[in-house]
Amino acid sequence: MNSSQIDKDSYAEQQQLEAVLAQTIAIANSKVDAVEVAINKSTGINVSTHHGETENIEFNSGGALGITVYQNHKKGTASTNDLSPQSIEQAINMAIEIMKYTSPDPYSGLGDQDQMAFECPDLDLFYPSDLNVERALQQAALAEQAALTYNSHIKRSDGGYFSSGYDIRVYGNSYGMLQGYRTSSHSLSCCVIGEKDGQMERNYAYTSSRDINELKTAEYVGREAAKRTTEHLGSQQIATMQMPILFSPEVATGLIGHFASAITGSAIYKKSSFLLNQLGESIFPDWLTIQELPHLLKGVGSAPFDGDGIKTYQQNIITEGVLQTYLLGSYSARKLSTPERPLKSTGHASGIHNWRLLANNQTQSFDELLKTMNKGIVITSLMGQGVNQVTGDYSRGASGFWVENGQIQYPISEFTIAGNLRDMYRHIIAIGDDIETRTNIQTGSILIEQMSVAGK
DSSP states (O other): OOHHHHHHHHHHHHHHHHHHHHHHHHHHHTTSSEEEEEEEEEEEEEEEEETTEEEEEEEEEEOOEEEEEEETTEEEEEEESOOSHHHHHHHHHHHHHHHHTSOOOTTOSOOOGGGBOSSOOOOSOOOOOOOOHHHHHHHHHHHHHHHHTSOTTEEEEEEEEEEEEEEEEEEEETTSOEEEEEEEEEEEEEEEEEEETTEEEEEEEEEEESSGGGSOOHHHHHHHHHHHHHHTTTOBOOOOEEEEEEEOHHHHHHHHHHHHHHTBHHHHHTTOOTTTTOTTSBOSOTTEEEEEOTTOTTOTTOOSBOTTSBBOOOEEEEETTEEOOOBOOHHHHHHHOOSSSOOOOOSOTTOOOOEEEEETTTEEOHHHHHHHHOSEEEEEEEESOOBOTTTOEEEEEEEEEEEETTEEEEEEEEEEEEEEHHHHHHTEEEEESOOOOSSSEEOOOEEEEEEEEEOO
């Protein structure tokens, strides 16, 4: 089946799902005050190879219809994989039965009607592929081959992986809001193991895109995986000290991810965040702005509406270092509202949407960041879960490179970096122009003035 036919078939399937949801809403509306329904139908393939031989082939196709009913501030939820009228009615009745046994919650209910996405812009997110299993396996094997022939230090492969698929997402509720959209995703990755002087290292590389034609080549992915592995061979240990730390883009995204987690509505109303009562306060340096772009064409995190059906919109999360908003869904907005400060959903019931870090006059190339740091550590990978979201205390095992005189000297491993996220954010010196574009958070390398390093 070619991509054009997949496009037509998936569009027809979206229309069918919208019709099913419309019928579900109509049935539930006759029984309860309000209802919201959603379905995410996924279709795709995942394959893996090991030293060129087929290891795994997986086809996936499915998605459950979720039904949530509301009555007198009570809520009940049920789901079904069977979209026949009889099964849907049974699921509705089950949700109503569950609702009877829940306690009233004054904050539950549909989102505000005036915020609903009654119109759904085309965000250019759907690029289906007619890729078959044979070609998918070929790509995974080619990546492995490129890695294994990179140099004599690459001893074996830990696998080549290719995935390709698409989602159909439809949401509707009692207000008459019923919208859907389609997304595609494709990725190729490779992981290899290298050895030098008895020391072994494992590393990987990957490429991903909405459009399969925009993936990097299998040869590039394989060579990059081998290059990363080889660069870390012969790693040394370092002493305990205080040093500047440069987070490479792939790990810098996680650093900002901790900030995103700390300002979610649920973390705030549960008082489980180190950023309580910080609206309007400086969190980052005054030259840094974090912008959210949910309607970015082809964006990894683009979406016309959130999990509550609330329309998404461009906004600044941080403006010149200052926190502008918490990340609120409809429930958390109501729970955190006060008569003095009423709040509305910010369109974050299902996460964030394409964050971009903007550094006014502070962006540097990676080599310039090394020169600015002069002496310190580049972090390329992190291990462990040593982040306390309540206190902001941060402690992670790490590996990377030792830097002196503004140049990388040798790889290092088996050390821990520690600090407090509040202090780390305030002491960001500069951000690189080597932007990571494959994730929901787009940032370059992040240079922090100083952290504690625990070595040998």
